[in-house]
Amino acid sequence: MEMSRLELMPGVWLNHLRSDKFKTACLSVSLLTQLTRETASMNALIPYVLRRGCALYGDMDALSARLDELYGTAIEPVVRRIGEIQCIGFYASIPEREFLPGKEDVLRPACELLGELLLHPATRGGLLLPQYVDSEREKMLDALRARVNDKRSYAVKRCVEEMCCFEDFSAGRLGSEEEMRAVRYAKLSKHYRSLLQSSPVEIFYCGRAERDSLAAVLRDVLATLPRGEIDEEIGTEIRMNALEDQPREVTEPMDVTQGKLVVGFRLGECMEDPDPAALTVFNGVFGCGSASKLFVNVREKLQLCYDAGSMLDTHKGLLLAAAGIDFDKKEAVQEEIFRQLEAMRRGEISDEELQAARAGAAADLRMAEDSQGDLEGFWLSQIVRGLDYGPSELAELCGEVTKEEVAAVAQSVDCDLIYFLTGSAEESADEEEEL
């Protein structure tokens, strides 16, 4: 599969991946913008408001009837955070005509509908409809409040928020409740217009259509996209070191039966010239997957918890180690996490561990080639980084990562904050007294 990249209009790029493998084609449109606390909530709300209705299909009833007619073509709002770049837009999944009765073409009408949603929203007096804005804002507020429902991901998010409290990264994918509550339709309409004018736009397609015929359709569909001065300066600020000499500690009580420990690290100097392959293999050895040090030692050998693992944000330069544990095991698990990292710093990485991490990373990447959703996510991330190689190439690179390179990442990592979601309210009362 060859990726080809073509500028359709100023700052609007089509990333085209031709493939005959799939039953459906995937088409995504992302507007890229700088993540800030002030605008994150408005940005996040926009695709959801647009998805409520456009000039041609004014409400959900009409829109979903149209999507059903197009053989269940799905067009979903998407809001992502890639480092400190917020990507908002739509992800469409479109059945390939080869498998439809009468080989009916739904790609063109699907592109047209996508264009309508993006560019010609339902408006009154040139402004987004207040009832759509209000109702989507309330749903977003529900979603922001619902973060607490999934305790594991809540703990991870809280750790990141505390860790990056002086950075825009802490704004989160959807922004804050406070900013969200303040969004009104007139201001949002204005913001939407300026976003259309200034955002770089990345379109990703994977399917059977040829590049040039698709490009022609998309140029038609996007003909009315206003283009002003494109904001090319967007990017992510990377903090190399912990905020304080000693890791900060945050403990929060909640009515839970199991504690959630998240240890947050900065990836450190290795982010000056990040090597995606080395970082991925490092994470595999440390805590990603059932052959990793954390899984084997914290879960299997010491029986300290049910789940233990680590995750990376290679754009922002963060490493998070998380575990679900009994409340009284916090110190023990925390110590074990540091012990495993120390061992890696000393280069104590067995051939088996390295081989498992390399093979796991390579297999995940190769498997991504068989999934359109994974391909789309991978390429958008590559585009943001300005890289042009595909999952297979990165898989090859992962296969060549050495122990020394993994140890170098471990040495570069710096613990910034330890977050603990605990069940006992008494413990937190003690904490408050100390403060």
Place this chain on the structure above:
Amino acid sequence: MKKRSFEQIGESLYEERLPNGLRVCVVPKKGFRSCCAVLAVDYGGAHRRFFLEGSPCETPAGTAHYLEHKCFDLPEGDRTLEILTARGADPNASTGPDMTAYYFQCTEDFEENLRLLLHLVSTPYFTEETVEKERGIITQEILMGEDDPGLRLYYRLLGMLYERHPARERVAGTAESIREITAETLALCHRAFYAPGRLALCVEGDVDPERILALAREAFPPEPQPLPEPDFGPAESLLPLERFSREEAEISAPQFVIGAKFLPAAQGGEALRQRLVASLAVRTFLGHSSPFFTGLYAEGLLNLDFGVDIEYVPQAATLTLGGESRDPEAVLAALRKAVEELAAQGLDEERFRRAKRASLGARLRALEDFESVCFALAAGLFEGYCALDSLTMLGNVEKAECERFLLDALQPERLALAVFEPKKEG
């Protein structure tokens, strides 16, 4: 192996049943790097009582799940998962109320990995020590589920719907129930339910079907083994035990689930047809493009989390719809009203036609995911149908059948509503 072609979707399927009863089916996929293998066992959390060679057996809640965990132990060690992972495979296992599955996806060493998967499922090795060692891990997993409001709410509803059927209990059991599980319990259940006659191996990927069959043949004894007779107790009334419940939980907004029981069809083509009718009926009447959903969404009573699910277990079938809502009782009232209108007017012809098109697209999309294809094939093999027939059969599902299904399953007296509300401040 017997080959069947499905031209409309551009797929073919190879299948065979070995003399020992093991079913094997393979969907070859040229041009894909990933291979997926699912070895499924016709045994889940609901199979708690059974007869084996005439003797009655009763096992604690959570046995099937415990057995799934311990199946990864072999006489040569307990590092099977790590061996598979070290080769770059992505192994996993899951236990549902009706089925246990061991599976992996990989891009390299597929045959070697499959051999190991077959070996671990066909090799019982349980000692008091290894079984004891797992108890803490499984207890943590159970506790983790108790912190999941969605899961707790779902089981609250099942407890309101079912009086005795084991579908009402959590598949993983409780911290108490699993205390009674011993090496002996696991060995008994392995002997009973992991007989080749209750297993199905489903593979999708760029593989040679005959090689898969040969590997499957090597892994198990050639003769059939005695099969258990599961006992789910006498049939239950279709009415719920309890119609309404409300509790507080550590959540941000009220969550609800509405449910009803209906009679599952007999095995074979009827079972597949019932599944297709039910899913198309539900899509037309309650799906994201139904007037029921779009109306409540516009009123702010439902959001995009709203979903409908149908679960089939032996001798029981449950329809549930749920999500977040500031007023779950208003959602229930709207549902009752929609059912009344349905009884008077039937489903809208145009909506039904569109829903069928949308369903075709959704089924094409589902074919992209090897794992879910293999799971669907296995479930079909146990129920006596072929999951890939669904795309052709869908074309001739009629509106009247869907109406009959909805009017039966959603009768007002059959509905139960369970609600979790956020804890009051202070």
